[in-house]
Structures are given as structure tokens and as C-alpha cells.
Amino acid sequence: MPLNRKQIANRAALELKDNFIVNLGIGIPTMVANYIPKNISVKIQSENGILGMGPYPFKGEEDADLINAGKQTVTALKGSSFFSAADSFNMIRGGHINLAVLGAMQVSEKGDIANWMIPGKMIKGMGGAMDLLVNTPNIIIAMEHVNKNNESKIVHKCTLPLTGKHCVDLIITDLAVFKIKRGVGLTLIEHANDVSIEEIKEKTNANFVISNNIKNIQFN
Amino acid sequence: MKKIFTSANESIFDLTSNVSIMSGGFGLCGNPENLLLALMKKKVKSLTIISNNCGTIDHGLGILLKKKQIKKIYASYVGENKEFERQFLTGEVEVELIPQGTLAEKIRSGGAGIPAFYTPTGVGTQVALGGVPMLFNENRDVIKTSKIKEVRKFNNRDFVLEKSLNADFAIIKAYKADSFGNLIFRKTAQNFSSIMCTAAKITIVEAEHIVEIGDLDPDTIHVPGIYVNRIIQGKNYKNFIEQRTVISKN
Numbered sequence: 238m239p240l241n242r243k244q245i246a247n248r249a250a251l252e253l254k255d256n257f258i259v260n261l262g263i264g265i266p267t268m269v270a271n272y273i274p275k276n277i278s279v280k281i282q283s284e285n286g287i288l289g290m291g292p293y294p295f296k297g298e299e300d301a302d303l304i305n306a307g308k309q310t311v312t313a314l315k316g317s318s319f320f321s322a323a324d325s326f327n328m329i330r331g332g333h334i335n336l337a338v339l340g341a342m343q344v345s346e347k348g349d350i351a352n353w354m355i356p357g358k359m360i361k362g363m364g365g366a367m368d369l370l371v372n373t374p375n376i377i378i379a380m381e382h383v384n385k386n387n388e389s390k391i392v393h394k395c396t397l398p399l400t401g402k403h404c405v406d407l408i409i410t411d412l413a414v415f416k417i418k419r420g421v422g423l424t425l426i427e428h429a430n431d432v433s434i435e436e437i438k439e440k441t442n443a444n445f446v447i448s449n450n451i452k453n454i455q456f457n
Numbered sequence: 458m459k460k461i462f463t464s465a466n467e468s469i470f471d472l473t474s475n476v477s478i479m480s481g482g483f484g485l486c487g488n489p490e491n492l493l494l495a496l497m498k499k500k501v502k503s504l505t506i507i508s509n510n511c512g513t514i515d516h517g518l519g520i521l522l523k524k525k526q527i528k529k530i531y532a533s534y535v536g537e538n539k540e541f542e543r544q545f546l547t548g549e550v551e552v553e554l555i556p557q558g559t560l561a562e563k564i565r566s567g568g569a570g571i572p573a574f575y576t577p578t579g580v581g582t583q584v585a586l587g588g589v590p591m592l593f594n595e596n597r598d599v600i601k602t603s604k605i606k607e608v609r610k611f612n613n614r615d616f617v618l619e620k621s622l623n624a625d626f627a628i629i630k631a632y633k634a635d636s637f638g639n640l641i642f643r644k645t646a647q648n649f650s651s652i653m654c655t656a657a658k659i660t661i662v663e664a665e666h667i668v669e670i671g672d673l674d675p676d677t678i679h680v681p682g683i684y685v686n687r688i689i690q691g692k693n694y695k696n697f698i699e700q701r702t703v704i705s706k707n
Contacts, residue, residue: 284557285483286645296703301486301696302632302646308484308537308699319644321651321679322483322509323565326558330578357597360545360554360590361536367584368558371577398588402581 239411247456266338284365289317332372346443348405351397370401382410389442465495477505481650533557567621568655575616585617627657634664638685663691
């Protein structure tokens with residue numbers, strides 16, 4: 238069975254390590270916070286200016302002055318801090334964030350990513366994504382394997398304008414997990430239970446090698 | 458010099474059409490609601506706006522957009538406003554999309570007297586290579602795109618040269634201000650506001666609370682009053698929430 242969105246987020250959460258500072262993008266990446274393994278401690282940074290973000294508030298306790306980068310009402314955990322946009326991107330661009338989980342419209346086999354514009358159709362802007370991609374050592378893409386037109390979102394070369402070049406380390410989809418050696422290529426390391434390697438090949442418009450150690454996708 | 462003004466309208470007495478304005482806020486969080494409303498009522502036009510976003514259809518900078526008061530906007534993300542999209546795609550407004558961290562640094566360095574800086578952000582993308590659509594015509598054809606930027610190697614890695622930003626005015630919402638203009642922000646409402654105070658010729662602040670000199674603990678001040686020119690008492694805050702996400706107590 239292909240994974241649902243919650244299961245993709247659940248699998249992505251296994252990439253978090255104790256004491257990591259992480260930044261989570263909009264959509265499936267936001268849901269990763271719900272599956273952080275109980276035995277580790279991580280802090281979530283959101284680029285609008287909070288380190289130590291907590292869950293959504295209880296109904297009636299929303300505060301318009303306390304949101305995340307997706308403009309959702311959130312809470313601040315004990316030990317959290319607030320800061321300016323300049324400080325926030327010092328953390329991000331300066332390489333102080335350990336890991337980021339982002340969505341994508343296309344990821345190439347060399348680790349390029351496109352997620353901010355479809356020429357002629359959609360121009361919303363890149364927000365903080367380009368900054369997150371330049372110096373964060375672990376970039377995880379959590380996304381559906383194919384788009385609404387049933388086209389592979391994993392491609393030889395991105396046809397959409399790039400958000401970052403040679404910067405992705407891992408792709409987690411509803412069908413498979415690929416490791417990327419930045420600038421080099423893709424290795425299939427996990428497949429969803431009952432999803433065959435043939436099906437993954439058929440739905441992936443990119444070259445990849447298959448790990449000797451290939452496993453079923455695990456999650457908590 | 459007296460910095461306290463009696464109304465939003467009085468505080469923008471010399472703000473005319475064709476000026477550039479930095480507007481604080483992230484989405485609708487920390488927006489200078491009183492000053493935006495005063496600008497709308499004053500009907501100033503052809504404004505150049507520098508802000509992370511452009512509000513929603515009915516709130517934030519959206520109210521100026523709706524009245525077609527904005528000529529150009531510098532922003533990192535404009536995806537929450539259909540009217541904005543329509544005006545952009547039909548050539549009514551020009552847009553310069555800037556990565557969020559680069560936008561923040563353009564403002565910070567603008568306030569710090571540094572004209573430009575090298576950053577890794579955008580290398581290998583249209584941000585550095587040029588080609589980001591900036592202006593369409595009424596037939597939805599792109600008629601202006603961003604230009605190629607200088608790239609230089611430091612320690613064997615490419616960095617792109619980005620120019621700093623300054624503005625004629627900054628309009629800012631603070632939580633507390635004293636009469637010298639020392640400011641404190643609340644939670645994530647600080648966002649771009651503190652750095653914008655430093656980068657405009659005239660910084661106008663609306664504060665939820667105006668207090669006496671000496672009432673703010675100097676250790677807690679986010680913006681020293683040197684950067685603030687005018688202060689008004691903010692009122693009738695709507696504090697709009699774009700995405701009201703909650704969990705139930707059960």
C-alpha cells in the first residue's frame with residue numbers, strides 16, 4: 238500500500254536526531270512535528286521568528302501575535318525565544334539549523350529542487366525556502382511521488398525554475414525513500430509495503446540505483 | 458523633539474504619492490493596522506512597498522492593493538491574495554520577489570549603512586541568473602524580468618551580490634513604546650518590524666501601549682529610540698488570524 242500523508246510525515250520524523258534544531262515547511266512537513274520519537278528532544282524553528290515552537294493552541298487560546306511561517310496559530314514551549322527576521326535567517330543561512338523538511342514540485346536525480354513557481358500559472362514567491370537550502374546539512378523532501386497529472390515529481394532534470402541546486406539529501410514519498418548523493422545521483426533504499434520496485438521504476442522519471450540493503454518503509 | 462502624534466492621519470502628514478514604504482508584519486501578524494487604514498483613506502497612490510507579504514484581499518496591505526494604490530512591491534511570498542495575483546498577472550502592479558532571508562538582510566544592511574552584500578542564497582537559480590518575472594502586460598505576457606547578478610567566489614564557493622534596501626518611510630506596529638521611541642515587540646509580531654525601523658528616513662510607529670520614559674527595562678528593548686521618528690497610540694486592533702489552527706481540550 239502507498240503511504241498516506243500522515244505516514245509520509247511519520248517516516249520523515251525518523252530522520253530527526255536528539256538535540257536537532259529543525260525547520261518544517263508547509264503541508265506534509267508541518268505534520269512531521271506530530272511524530273517526533275518520544276525518546277529524543279528536538280527544537281522547531283519557524284522562520285517568522287520563533288525557536289522552540291509548540292503544538293497548536295487549545296481552542297480559545299489562539300494569539301494573533303504567535304504564528305508559524307505557514308501563518309497558523311501555534312504555541313511557544315518552555316525555553317523558546319522570539320527574534321527578528323534578520324536573526325532568524327542568520328540561523329538559517331548561517332548553517333545553524335540541523336535539518337529541514339520541505340515539500341517540492343520537482344526533485345532531480347542530482348538533488349536539485351523546484352518548488353516556488355510554475356511559469357505562466359503560479360508565481361507565489363520562494364519565501365524562506367531558498368535560504369534554507371544553502372547551508373542546512375540535512376534536507377529532506379516529503380511529498381507525493383507523482384503530481385495531479387500523474388507525472389513523476391522525481392525527474393532527470395527539473396523543468397521548473399529551481400529553488401536550489403544540488404542540495405537535497407533524502408526524498409520520502411508515498412511509494413519510496415531515495416537517498417541522494419548531492420550532485421551525483423539517487424539510490425532507492427526503501428519501498429512501501431506491497432509496492433514493487435517495478436512500479437517505482439515505472440513511476441519515476443529519473444535514474445536510480447537500488448540499494449543491496451533495500452527495505453520496506455518503516456515508521457513508528 | 459516631540460515624537461508623539463495625536464492621530465495616524467497627522468503622523469503621515471508628509472507622506473505623499475510616489476514614495477517608498479517599508480511595512481512591518483509577517484502575513485497579518487504584527488501589521489500597522491491604523492497606519493495602513495490612514496494611508497488608504499489619504500488615497501496616496503503609486504506607492505512602492507517593501508514587505509514580506511502583501512496581505513489578504515481585505516486585510517493588511519491588501520486594503521491598499523484593492524484601491525490600486527501600490528505601483529511596485531518587494532516581497533518574498535505573495536500567495537495568499539487572489540486580487541494581488543490578478544493585478545500582477547495583468548500588469549497593474551510590478552513585483553520583485555526576493556528570498557526571505559535576502560529580503561531581511563537587504564533591510565538590515567540598508568539600515569546599517571552597507572550598500573550591498575554577498576550571500577549564498579539563490580546561487581544557481583533565477584534569483585542570481587536573472588529571469589524572474591517582474592511585470593506582465595494586459596495580455597499576461599512577461600514584459601520585464603529580473604537581471605543577472607554578479608557572482609563571486611569566496612573560499613571556492615559561489616555567492617551572489619545583493620543590493621541593500623532603504624525607504625522613505627517605515628510603518629511599524631509595536632507592543633510598547635516610550636516617548637523617546639524605544640520599542641518592545643510581542644512574540645512573533647516582531648518579524649521584519651525591528652529591522653525596518655533602521656532602514657527608513659522616517660519611521661512611524663503605532664504602539665498598543667505608550668509608556669513614560671523610564672518605564673521600559675533597558676535590557677528588554679528591541680529597538681532603541683534613535684531609529685523612531687513618530688509615535689501614535691494604536692487602537693481598535695482587529696488582530697486578524699489567517700490560519701486559525703487549534704486543538705480541542707479533549
